[in-house]
Every structure is written in structure tokens, then in C-alpha cells.
Amino acid sequence: MLTLCKGEFSVERDDDRCIRCLVCVRQCPFDVHKYDEEEDRIYSDESKCVGCQRCATLCPTDAITIRYEPMEMKENANWKTYHLTNIYKQAETGGVLLTGMGNDKPYPIYWDHILLNASQVTNPSIDPLREPMELRTYLGRRPDLLDIEDGDELILKTEISPQLKLELPVMFSAMSYGAISLNAVKSLARAAAIAGTYYNTGEGGLHKDLYKYGKNTIVQCASGRFGISPDYLNAGSAIEIKIGQGAKPGIGGHLPGEKVLEEISETRMIAEGTDALSPAPHHDIYSIEDLRQLIFALKETTAYEKPVGVKIAAVHNSAAISSGMVRAGADFIVLDGLRGGTGAAPLVTRDNVGIPIELALASVDQRLREEGIRNKASLIVAGGIRSSSDVIKAIALGADAVYIGTAALVALGCHLCQKCYTGKCAWGIATQDPYLTKRLNPEIGTRRLVNLLKAWSNEMKELIGGMGINAIESLRGNRLQLRGVGLTDTEYRILGILPAGE
Amino acid sequence: MQKIAYKKDISGCAVSGILNTNGKKINGRYIIRSIANMHDRSNGLGGGFAAYGIYPSYKEYYAFHLMFDDLNARERCEEFLDKNFLIEKDEDIPTRKINTTADPPILRRYFLEPREEKLNKISEDDFVIREVMKINSDIEGSYVFSSGKNMGAFKAVGFPEDVGNFYRLEEYKAETWIAHGRFPTNTPGWWGGAHPFALLDYSIVHNGEISSYGINKRYLEMFGYRCTLLTDTEVVAYLFDLLVRRHKLPMKIACKALAPPFWDEIDRMPEKEKKVMKTIRTVYGSSLVNGPFSIILGFKDGMLALNDRIKLRPLIAATKKDFLMVSSEEAGIREICKEPDKIWSPKAGEPVIGLIGKGVVEEG
Numbered sequence: 001m002l003t004l005c006k007g008e009f010s011v012e013r014d015d016d017r018c019i020r021c022l023v024c025v026r027q028c029p030f031d032v033h034k035y036d037e038e039e040d041r042i043y044s045d046e047s048k049c050v051g052c053q054r055c056a057t058l059c060p061t062d063a064i065t066i067r068y069e070p071m072e073m074k075e076n077a078n079w080k081t082y083h084l085t086n087i088y089k090q091a092e093t094g095g096v097l098l099t100g101m102g103n104d105k106p107y108p109i110y111w112d113h114i115l116l117n118a119s120q121v122t123n124p125s126i127d128p129l130r131e132p133m134e135l136r137t138y139l140g141r142r143p144d145l146l147d148i149e150d151g152d153e154l155i156l157k158t159e160i161s162p163q164l165k166l167e168l169p170v171m172f173s174a175m176s177y178g179a180i181s182l183n184a185v186k187s188l189a190r191a192a193a194i195a196g197t198y199y200n201t202g203e204g205g206l207h208k209d210l211y212k213y214g215k216n217t218i219v220q221c222a223s224g225r226f227g228i229s230p231d232y233l234n235a236g237s238a239i240e241i242k243i244g245q246g247a248k249p250g251i252g253g254h255l256p257g258e259k260v261l262e263e264i265s266e267t268r269m270i271a272e273g274t275d276a277l278s279p280a281p282h283h284d285i286y287s288i289e290d291l292r293q294l295i296f297a298l299k300e301t302t303a304y305e306k307p308v309g310v311k312i313a314a315v316h317n318s319a320a321i322s323s324g325m326v327r328a329g330a331d332f333i334v335l336d337g338l339r340g341g342t343g344a345a346p347l348v349t350r351d352n353v354g355i356p357i358e359l360a361l362a363s364v365d366q367r368l369r370e371e372g373i374r375n376k377a378s379l380i381v382a383g384g385i386r387s388s389s390d391v392i393k394a395i396a397l398g399a400d401a402v403y404i405g406t407a408a409l410v411a412l413g414c415h416l417c418q419k420c421y422t423g424k425c426a427w428g429i430a431t432q433d434p435y436l437t438k439r440l441n442p443e444i445g446t447r448r449l450v451n452l453l454k455a456w457s458n459e460m461k462e463l464i465g466g467m468g469i470n471a472i473e474s475l476r477g478n479r480l481q482l483r484g485v486g487l488t489d490t491e492y493r494i495l496g497i498l499p500a501g502e
Numbered sequence: 503m504q505k506i507a508y509k510k511d512i513s514g515c516a517v518s519g520i521l522n523t524n525g526k527k528i529n530g531r532y533i534i535r536s537i538a539n540m541h542d543r544s545n546g547l548g549g550g551f552a553a554y555g556i557y558p559s560y561k562e563y564y565a566f567h568l569m570f571d572d573l574n575a576r577e578r579c580e581e582f583l584d585k586n587f588l589i590e591k592d593e594d595i596p597t598r599k600i601n602t603t604a605d606p607p608i609l610r611r612y613f614l615e616p617r618e619e620k621l622n623k624i625s626e627d628d629f630v631i632r633e634v635m636k637i638n639s640d641i642e643g644s645y646v647f648s649s650g651k652n653m654g655a656f657k658a659v660g661f662p663e664d665v666g667n668f669y670r671l672e673e674y675k676a677e678t679w680i681a682h683g684r685f686p687t688n689t690p691g692w693w694g695g696a697h698p699f700a701l702l703d704y705s706i707v708h709n710g711e712i713s714s715y716g717i718n719k720r721y722l723e724m725f726g727y728r729c730t731l732l733t734d735t736e737v738v739a740y741l742f743d744l745l746v747r748r749h750k751l752p753m754k755i756a757c758k759a760l761a762p763p764f765w766d767e768i769d770r771m772p773e774k775e776k777k778v779m780k781t782i783r784t785v786y787g788s789s790l791v792n793g794p795f796s797i798i799l800g801f802k803d804g805m806l807a808l809n810d811r812i813k814l815r816p817l818i819a820a821t822k823k824d825f826l827m828v829s830s831e832e833a834g835i836r837e838i839c840k841e842p843d844k845i846w847s848p849k850a851g852e853p854v855i856g857l858i859g860k861g862v863v864e865e866g
Contacts, residue, residue, distance in 0.1 A: 119713065119793075122687055123711040123713060123793055124794060124814055132764045132766065134764060136765045138783075140784075142784060142785045143785060145748075145749040145751075145785075146749070146751065146781060146782065146786075148751055148752060148755050148778065150752035150754070150755065153774065153775075154774075154775070154778050156777060156778045156781060158781070160784065163784060369724050372724050372725075374724060375724075375788075396716075468711075468792070468793045468794070469713045469714065469792045470792060470812065471762075471787075471790055473717075473783075474713065474714035474717060474791075474792035474793075475717070476787070476788070477716070477720050477721075477788070478713075478714060478715075478716035478717040480715060480716030481713075481716060
């Protein structure tokens with residue numbers, strides 16, 4: 001059938017600059033570039049280009065420019081090119097449209113409407129280059145109070161639940177081996193170990209080479225239960241039950257059989273070549289009391305030595321659900337917002353389901369405080385955290401820590417072409433093709449991630465020092481350090497912040 | 503009274519305190535001289551004192567100091583008091599007319615005992631706190647500025663020496679005095695906004711601005727406190743009440759929650775101590791008071807002084823025989839004690855604690 005869709009990108013090649021080295025031909029997994037030996041010329045099939053910028057970045061003579069040039073239709077406020085091309089594709093295939101990464105639609109991004117405070121005169125700002133500035137964060141369940149006996153020496157009579165220690169309040173989100181390459185997972189694991197934080201296995205099990213990073217690992221238990229064994233559960237420092245994901249709330253996952261190669265098959269404990277299907281709900285969790293049973297089954301398995309948390313997608317009722325999860329025994333809860341990424345999701349779900357993380361975070365933190373149970377669980381947020389200032393704003397709204405997924409992949413080279421679901425990632429990240437995965441050197445990947453965390457750490461210290469704060473816990477939930485611009489009264493109320501000028 | 507317009511307290515200040523660790527009584531004129539010698543640290547928009555051991559004949563009763571905007575407020579409030587307390591005695595707080603304190607409200611004191619029938623399922627102290635909060639937030643034009651036993655707070659708009667003169671403090675003798683001179687930058691002159699802030703037998707004077715206010719307040723709200731005044735000092739007083747009275751933490755541990763050691767110090771501590779400190783910081787992270795402060799806390803057994811953990815506001819301590827003196831400046835001490843036995847600058851985040859009958863137990 002003739003496709004009615006035009007490619008989204010144009011490929012411009014400066015023939016004076018091109019030296020026919022064929023880097024672009026070899027690098028493009030989408031077969032855009034073809035060399036014609038007879039003519040000594042490279043032709044580009046623009047319709048296949050996904051805009052990943054791999055060829056343009058690696059071209060040694062800067063001969064290639066990739067430009068975003070979607071099909072330009074007669075202007076129509078209702079029928080955008082987005083809708084037309086989607087309909088063409090569906091008319092041609094009859095399928096559910098897939099996509100990768102997070103929601104890219106122009107829903108409000110509240111981080112960009114929130115400004116931070118700084119100290120002037122009455123309260124000195126603190127210079128992080130001269131004074132200690134603390135970002136260390138502990139995650140886990142806390143009692144309301146401590147019983148300490150004072151005598152010749154202090155005797156602590158309260159034993160507190162196991163805690164995770166983070167040198168900065170940023171962790172790497174759940175991304176499974178399968179969704180991303182082993183080299184990408186190795187980069188995340190090593191970087192987490194060096195930076196003193198955690199990465200998350202996602203639902204892909206734990207590859208045998210990664211057990212040694214267990215101290216910096218959060219192992220996930222998702223609806224497919226892939227790769228879960230007592231060894232796996234005990235290998236990490238914490239366990240996360242995944243109920244939902246911001247990019248696709250309410251639905252499960254699907255790793256196609258062609259990606260289930262030998263090592264993935266071994267890690268996930270499923271036969272080679274079979275589809276790895278994660279059901280939409282856990283088949284043993286149909287309500288909150290079932291969640292409690294799973295939480296305690298996992299705690300029993302790990303002898304109550306590890307925090308067990310629960311991750312949900314941010315949805316309308318997040319506040320009530322979170323309260324239930326804390327009461328069900330979760331030591332930390334993770335909220336994944338509307339803009340959270342994914343390796344593959346139906347376009348219609350990714351673009352239309354869930355709520356912005358900022359609003360979910362504000363309402364959950366407030367709700368848990370009103371119920372007097374905020375200290376019983378730590379609150380981690382994920383989904384579209386782009387910079388150190390987003391992290392600071394999230395913490396001031398009430399988060400204990402954040403997860404970054406997309407930002408970490410970008411540090412590894414991702415250019416957000418959103419084609420993860422094709423398994424052809426030109427940057428060697430979201431692929432299992434050995435020809436492509438070797439493009440990501442885990443040594444270099446580690447260094448890039450460690451650099452990112454170091455840079456963010458330094459920036460966060462500057463920001464909190466500017467507010468006259470020298471320990472991150474004094475920022476947590478400290479919404480007076482935030483002011484909003486350009487929001488409605490309702491949004492100010494939900495975020496619990498004042499407008500700038502007040 | 504401008505309770506509503508009264509926004510978050512931003513002020514520089516002078517603080518001073520004297521304690522006799524053998525419980526000998528000290529005349530009020532000394533503390534006035536001490537705080538007056540730091541005149542330039544205040545701007546005339548607030549001064550105040552707290553004194554302990556001043557009502558020995560009524561020491562079993564909660565001594566409420568109240569200010570009323572008008573007779574109407576007084577009537578409403580007295581009706582409320584009568585419903586909830588047996589009033590042993592009530593009288594005007596003695597004052598003298600001076601030119602510098604403008605528009606005094608009606609100032610009254612009441613010696614009270616909670617009515618027996620009101621106390622089911624609630625301790626006397628918790629009941630008193632609840633009633634104080636009710637009066638302050640619900641009875642318009644009434645404000646309780648002191649509610650402990652055998653102690654009292656005295657405060658007003660004005661320079662502290664004028665406030666001391668106004669309240670005739672030279673007629674009182676106390677084992678502990680604390681004092682405050684205020685330099686607010688953004689608040690209207692409201693008598694209730696002056697320091698000390700007092701709750702039960704805790705009274706607190708404070709020089710500083712708390713950058714963690716937003717979270718300290720939300721943390722306290724989880725435990726039922728209502729921070730109606732939006733002042734930093736109120737928050738510090740509630741934190742002490744929560745940690746020491748309700749959670750029963752030793753006072754020096756409460757200080758570690760308010761001004762904890764840095765993580766790299768904790769990492770170097772011996773194993774046992776490390777575990778205690780780590781747990782305190784983990785559990786009480788939201789009660790860390792960040793930003794510059796020096797505070798003096800008066801309580802029935804003594805006096806405590808504490809700096810923020812990087813000492814961004816001044817605090818000096820001195821001893822002479824059985825006297826402990828703390829002050830924003832050495833000048834505040836030398837004025838009343840030319841040759842102290844010992845004078846020192848307490849370390850950041852380390853409390854100075856003097857206890858009646860026990861002496862100076864922590865030197866900071």
C-alpha cells in the first residue's frame with residue numbers, strides 16, 4: 001500500500017565537504033544513507049530518517065544537516081499534522097501506534113512557572129565553596145519519635161527501619177535490561193556506585209555481571225515477575241514494587257521476542273525468543289490489601305533488612321492511593337508523572353493519560369502530612385526531571401529524592417528521537433543489536449553519568465546555599481522558598497505556593 | 503491588634519540571659535542594664551523579658567499574662583477562661599506610665615487551675631496549650647503571652663530598657679532572666695509580636711531568621727501545632743515543646759535535632775555515637791533549624807543557649823561564681839559583671855546549659 005506519510009526530516013548533505021568516508025552509511029540503523037559506488041555518491045532516503053542526529057554528530061567534516069521538516073499542510077487549528085499522519089498510519093496498518101520516551105505534548109510544565117528564593121541582608125546566603133553544604137539524604141520509614149536515654153553515654157532505644165543512603169537526592173529510574181542495552185545498565189550501575197546513589201533494575205531481572213553493584217541497586221518487582229528469585233530480591237539494597245509507570249499508566253509492557261536473546265532470556269528467566277509480556281495489573285493485586293500482602297511477602301523474603309517501596313503512575317487519585325500504600329507498609333513511594341519516559345508505549349496512552357508530576361507531588365505530600373504519616377514513608381518523584389533546578393523545586397515541594405531516566409539516557413547520548421520501541425537505537429542505548437550496543441562504551445558512559453551528577457550536585461549546593469540553607473532536609477517540603485508566576489489560583493492552592501510578589 | 507497583617511518575622515536582635523545555678527534571686531534591674539547596653543541592636547519596635555520564680559505564692563497555678571485590645575475582648579476572653587479554669591486570682595499587671603511605650607493594650611494576669619471535668623483524656627499541660635492556642639487564634643483582640651507556672655513574660659513595643667521600666671521589673675526577683683531587644687525589618691509594631699515567645703514554662707528569645715521555617719512549620723502541623731503568628735520564634739518554641747516535653751528527648755539531644763553536626767563529622771564519630779546522631783538526623787530532619795540564629799531558652803530548671811550550626815549570629819557566655827550569663831555581645835555581660843571568672847564563645851551548634859542545683863552542665 002502506498003504510504004501517504006511523508007518523512008519528518010530533511011537530510012542535507014554538503015557535497016563539497018563530504019569525503020565519502022561512509023560513516024553515515026554505517027552509523028544509520030534506519031538505512032537512510034546509501035552509497036552508490038558507480039556514481040561515488042551518497043543518496044539519502046529522507047522518509048526513513050528519525051532525526052536521531054547520529055550521522056550529523058559523527059560526520060567528520062560536518063557535511064550533514066538534519067532538519068525537522070514535517071509535512072506542511074494547509075493551516076488547520078483542529079487537524080494538525082500529528083493527527084493526519086497518525087490516521088494515515090493507522091489506515092495503512094490497522095495497528096495501535098507505538099512510541100518511545102515521554103509525553104512531548106505542550107501540557108503545562110509547572111517547574112517553568114516556579115521560581116526559587118535567595119537570601120538578602122537579613123539572612124546571609126551561604127557559600128558552598130567555603131562552608132559545608134549537605135545533600136546527603138536517607139530514604140525509608142521513620143518512627144514519629146525516638147526514645148533516647150541520657151546517662152554517661154546516650155542509649156538509643158528505638159531501632160529504626162532500614163534506610164537507603166544517597167549522597168545526593170537523585171537516583172536513576174527503573175530501566176530494564178531489555179529495554180536498554182547491558183552496556184547502558186552497566187554505565188548506570190557503576191555511576192550509581194561512584195556517586196553514592198542507586199540505579200533501578202526495572203522489570204528485567206539482574207544480569208549476572210551486575211550482582212556486584214547490589215549495594216547501589218534497587219531491584220524491581222513488576223507484574224511480569226521476570227527474573228525474580230530470592231537471590232535477586234536479596235541482591236539489591238531495596239525492592240520496588242512497580243504498579244504503574246508515568247508514560248503508560250494503566251497498561252502493561254511488552255518486550256518483543258526478537259529482543260529476547262540468550263542473555264536476556266537467562267536474566268529474565270524466560271525462553272529465548274518468547275515475548276516478555278507484563279500484564280496491566282499484578283495478577284495477585286486487585287486491591288490495597290493485596291498490595292500489603294506482597295509488600296510483606298517481599299519483606300519476609302529479605303528478612304526485613306531492606307526497604308520495600310511501591311511505584312505508581314501519577315493519576316487523578318494519587319493522594320488517596322499513596323496514603324493507602326503507606327498504610328499498607330510501603331517504606332517509600334514513587335510517583336511517576338505524565339512526562340515519564342518509556343521504551344515503548346501506545347502513543348494514545350502516553351499522550352493522554354496521567355497528571356503532571358508537580359501537582360501529584362504537591363497533593364500527595366500535603367495529604368500525607370494532613371494524615372500525620374508523611375514520616376512513615378519517603379517520597380520519590382520521577383517523570384521529566386530535566387535539570388538540577390527541577391530537582392530543587394521538587395524537593396521544596398515535598399519530595400525526598402527524584403529519579404531521573406531520560407536525563408540519564410541523554411547523558412549517555414540519547415537524542416530523544418523517540419524510536420526506542422524499534423530496537424534500532426543508533427546511540428547503542430535502547431537496543432540489543434550487538435552492532436549497535438558496542439557504540440556505548442560503559443567506561444565512558446559511567447564517566448558521563450558521574451559528571452552529570454557532579455555538575456547537578458554543585459548546582460544544587462549553589463542554589464540551597466543562596467537560600468541560606470546548608471542541609472537538604474531544610475529544603476524538603478519548604479514551599480515558602482518557592483514562588484509561582486503565571487498560574488491560576490487553583491494551581492497555587494494545589495501546589496501550596498504563593499505567587500511571586502507575595 | 504494586627505495579628506493577620508503580622509507576616510513572617512524577619513529581624514535582627516539582641517538577646518541576653520542570666521541564671522543563678524543555686525536558685526538565688528536576681529533583681530530585674532541587672533537584666534535591663536545588660537540588654538540596654540546593646541541598645542543599637544534594637545530599633546524600638548519590640549523588647550521583652552521572661553523571669554522565673556517570680557510568683558512563689560501562686561506557684562501551683564498557671565500564670566496567664568494576657569493582652570486585650572479593648573474591654574469587649576477582655577469580657578469575651580474572661581468568659582472563656584471562667585468556663586475552662588478556676589481563677590484563683592486575677593489582677594492588672596503593674597505598669598508605670600512612660601512616654602516611649604505608645605498605646606498599651608489592657609494588660610492582665612490570671613492564676614489558673616484547669617477545671618477537673620475538662621481534663622478527661624488530656625494532660626494538664628496539653629489542655630493549657632490547647633486553650634492558649636484557642637484564645638490566640640479564635641478570640642479576637644485577646645492574646646496570651648505567657649502561660650507557665652511561677653514565671654512570666656513581659657513584652658511591648660519599644661526599646662527593651664523602656665519595656666523593663668514600663669513593667670516595673672526592678673520590683674521582681676527571679677532565678678532566671680532572659681531578655682530581648684528587637685530590630686524587625688518588616689513588621690508593624692504589635693505588642694504580641696515582641697519576644698520572648700512563651701508557652702507553658704518555656705520562654706524563648708531569638709536573634710535570627712530561619713530559612714527552614716517553611717518545613718519546620720509543616721512538620722509541627724503534623725503534630726497538631728498551629729503556627730498562627732508566623733514568627734520564627736514561635737516555631738522554635740514549639741519544636742522544644744514537641745521534642746523535650748512531648749517526645750521526652752534529653753535537652754541536649756533536642757539541640758542536636760535543631761542544630762545537628764555535619765555528616766562528615768558524624769562519619770568520623772565512634773560507632774555508637776555515630777548511630778545515635780545518624781538516627782536523630784534521619785528521624786528529626788524536618789526539625790533542623792537552618793539559617794542564622796542565636797537563641798536563649800528559659801525553663802523552670804534553668805537556661806539554655808544555642809547557636810545555629812555554623813554560628814551565623816553572635817553568642818557569648820560567661821560564668822562568675824554560681825552565675826551563668828549569655829549575651830549577643832560581650833558588652834551585655836561586662837556591663838553587669840566587670841570580671842567574669844570565665845568568658846567564652848560557645849561553639850556552633852553546641853548548647854550552653856545551666857541547671858538550677860546542677861551548675862553549668864554543657865559549655866557549648
